[in-house]
Amino acid sequence: MSHPTIAVVGSGPIGSAYARVLLEQLPDARVVMFEAGPQLTARPGASVRNIPDPEEKARARDLSQGPQSGAFRESLGIPGSAVVEGTFTARQGTFLLDFGGEGSAHAPTFPAAAAATNVGGQGAHWTCATPAPAFSEKVPFIPAEEWDDLLATAQHLLHVQSEAFADSPIGAAIRSLLADEFGAELPDGYGVGTLPVAGDPQPDGSMVWAGADVVLGPLIEPGTPESARFELRDMSLVRRIEHADGVVTGVTVEDLRTHDTTSFPADLVVVAADAFRSPQLLWASGIRPAALGRYLTEHHVVISTIALEGERMAALVSEEQLRSELARRARHAADPIAAVNRIPFSEPEHPFSLQVMYAENPPFPLDPAHPHAGNRWGYVNMGYGVRKHPRVEDGVRFDDAELDYAGFPNMTIEYALTEREDREIAAATERLRRAGGALGTFVADPRLMPNGSSLHYMGTMRMGEADDGTSVADPHSRVWGTENLVVGGNALIPTANTMNPTLMSVALAVRGARAAAARLAAR
Numbered sequence: 096m097s098h099p100t101i102a103v104v105g106s107g108p109i110g111s112a113y114a115r116v117l118l119e120q121l122p123d124a125r126v127v128m129f130e131a132g133p134q135l136t137a138r139p140g141a142s143v144r145n146i147p148d149p150e151e152k153a154r155a156r157d158l159s160q161g162p163q164s165g166a167f168r169e170s171l172g173i174p175g176s177a178v179v180e181g182t183f184t185a186r187q188g189t190f191l192l193d194f195g196g197e198g199s200a201h202a203p204t205f206p207a208a209a210a211a212t213n214v215g216g217q218g219a220h221w222t223c224a225t226p227a228p229a230f231s232e233k234v235p236f237i238p239a240e241e242w243d244d245l246l247a248t249a250q251h252l253l254h255v256q257s258e259a260f261a262d263s264p265i266g267a268a269i270r271s272l273l274a275d276e277f278g279a280e281l282p283d284g285y286g287v288g289t290l291p292v293a294g295d296p297q298p299d300g301s302m303v304w305a306g307a308d309v310v311l312g313p314l315i316e317p318g319t320p321e322s323a324r325f326e327l328r329d330m331s332l333v334r335r336i337e338h339a340d341g342v343v344t345g346v347t348v349e350d351l352r353t354h355d356t357t358s359f360p361a362d363l364v365v366v367a368a369d370a371f372r373s374p375q376l377l378w379a380s381g382i383r384p385a386a387l388g389r390y391l392t393e394h395h396v397v398i399s400t401i402a403l404e405g406e407r408m409a410a411l412v413s414e415e416q417l418r419s420e421l422a423r424r425a426r427h428a429a430d431p432i433a434a435v436n437r438i439p440f441s442e443p444e445h446p447f448s449l450q451v452m453y454a455e456n457p458p459f460p461l462d463p464a465h466p467h468a469g470n471r472w473g474y475v476n477m478g479y480g481v482r483k484h485p486r487v488e489d490g491v492r493f494d495d496a497e498l499d500y501a502g503f504p505n506m507t508i509e510y511a512l513t514e515r516e517d518r519e520i521a522a523a524t525e526r527l528r529r530a531g532g533a534l535g536t537f538v539a540d541p542r543l544m545p546n547g548s549s550l551h552y553m554g555t556m557r558m559g560e561a562d563d564g565t566s567v568a569d570p571h572s573r574v575w576g577t578e579n580l581v582v583g584g585n586a587l588i589p590t591a592n593t594m595n596p597t598l599m600s601v602a603l604a605v606r607g608a609r610a611a612a613a614r615l616a617a618r
């Protein structure tokens with residue numbers, strides 16, 4: 096087909112990966128990306144973490160919080176009258192789906208479920224941890240060699256590198272103490288190491304964190320051939336995917352500034368609007384495969400904070416090294432992370448992912464009278480990710496008779512941990528105690544975060560090998576029974592997963608985009 100028009104719904108890392116790969120593969124295609132939220136930064140989709148001014152950063156986060164945007168709410172096209180503020184808020188930059196009041200989703204069993212509505216999506220707020228799936232976390236029906244290539248492409252798109260803070264002597268000491276504790280139990284290649292992150296290290300030791308901006312790359316660089324064929328429309332809510340007989344013809348879009356609604360014809364529609372709002376949009380459009388919204392998983396998180404123990408650290412880090420580390424930290428006060436380590440998932444003995452973030456201060460105010468307040472060696476925030484085994488019972492339902500604050504069929508999330516997860520959570524908690532004991536003293540005891548806290552929601556549009564009712568999309572992310580509707584995001588992941596999934600989802604998006612481009616080129 097010559098000059099195909101492609102509509103992408105959602106401007107997070109996944110919609111951006113689709114836009115980039117499709118435009119690079121199809122030299123005469125045009126992509127229009129629709130994003131319900133506002134553009135926060137001059138460079139579309141840049142990480143809010145890179146904004147140095149605290150007030151500007153807080154404003155960007157507020158603007159992303161959809162129905163919990165407080166003073167900004169009505170300017171974001173959300174009627175103030177339809178919304179009551181919830182009793183607690185989500186992580187900054189996100190809003191709870193179940194925020195309380197009229198128009199709120201219902202998620203009593205998954206209360207921390209949250210989303211972001213802004214250019215760049217959650218990818219403007221993420222921590223940038225980009226581990227790759229391992230063992231049974233991988234999609235079993237994607238050939239190993241192709242998977243390696245997809246991962247390498249995704250790492251390139253996200254600017255992933257493994258050497259962030261690798262020269263931090265404190266980071267190295269933490270790795271050494273954890274290796275003493277766990278090394279003998281872990282298989283080769285899956286021991287204690289640095290955590291890959293997405294961003295660009297700067298000569299002064301700081302990081303410029305990656306957002307959807309780096310994925311878009313040439314699409315947002317003035318003067319490039321790709322930028323001439325790319326358009327990003329913010330504050331544009333896609334209300335419906337238009338289709339007949341399995342063929343999608345375009346989308347209906349509401350401009351949230353004017354509330355005008357228009358039709359946008361397209362030869363391909365890509366929906367990458369997160370793991371709850373993508374299936375909601377499909378449902379609202381009358382596209383309702385049996386598995387839509389079902390098989391919801393996340394990885395559960397058991398976390399704690401530890402004050403690093405001076406004596407143990409001093410045996411591995413000289414006074415001079417500590418002083419230079421503290422001086423480096425003082426130069427980058429806006430960014431609290433100073434080193435990132437991990438123990439990855441491996442089977443059968445270690446079906447967990449441990450992440451260890453070193454920071455100068457604990458993530459909560461510590462009473463100055465606390466014996467470990469003001470610890471000169473700093474603190475680590477550590478969390479074990481624990482998998483959730485997919486079950487059809489866990490998921491989100493949509494109610495045509497009750498509309499949410501945006502006028503979509505409202506969501507109710509149903510979710511429960513089983514004995515299988517309880518056992519693995521108990522084992523992870525035990526390991527967290529050992530890890531904490533190896534590094535210092537707990538200033539916050541290990542605790543299981545409420546369901547939904549991971550912000551990594553998977554499975555609700557899972558891919559499968561056959562159209563047998565247990566999946567929504569084929570192995571190339573095309574919705575079963577449709578010719579030209581592709582879905583993207585963590586929702587596609589069909590496996591039980593313990594790690595941050597964005598890299599994996601970008602890899603799946605690259606696969607989906609290549610296949611869609613080949614289909615369009617052949618028409």
Ligand code: FAD
Binds near residue numbers: 106111
């Ligand atoms: P999103 O980034 O959620 O983007 C979806 C976009 O679609 C949103 O902007 C939304 O407004 C838009 N949209 C929804 N409905 C419509 C509609 N009808 N019309 C138009 N637009 C619509 N992941 C990791 O892998 N590692 C991490 O370290 C990590 N840390 C995180 C920390 C935080 C604080 C948060 C919030 C997330 C974190 N994540 C992390 C998760 C990561 O950000 C997501 O996996 C990733 O952003 C998903 O990309 P996406 O493009 O699928 O969806």
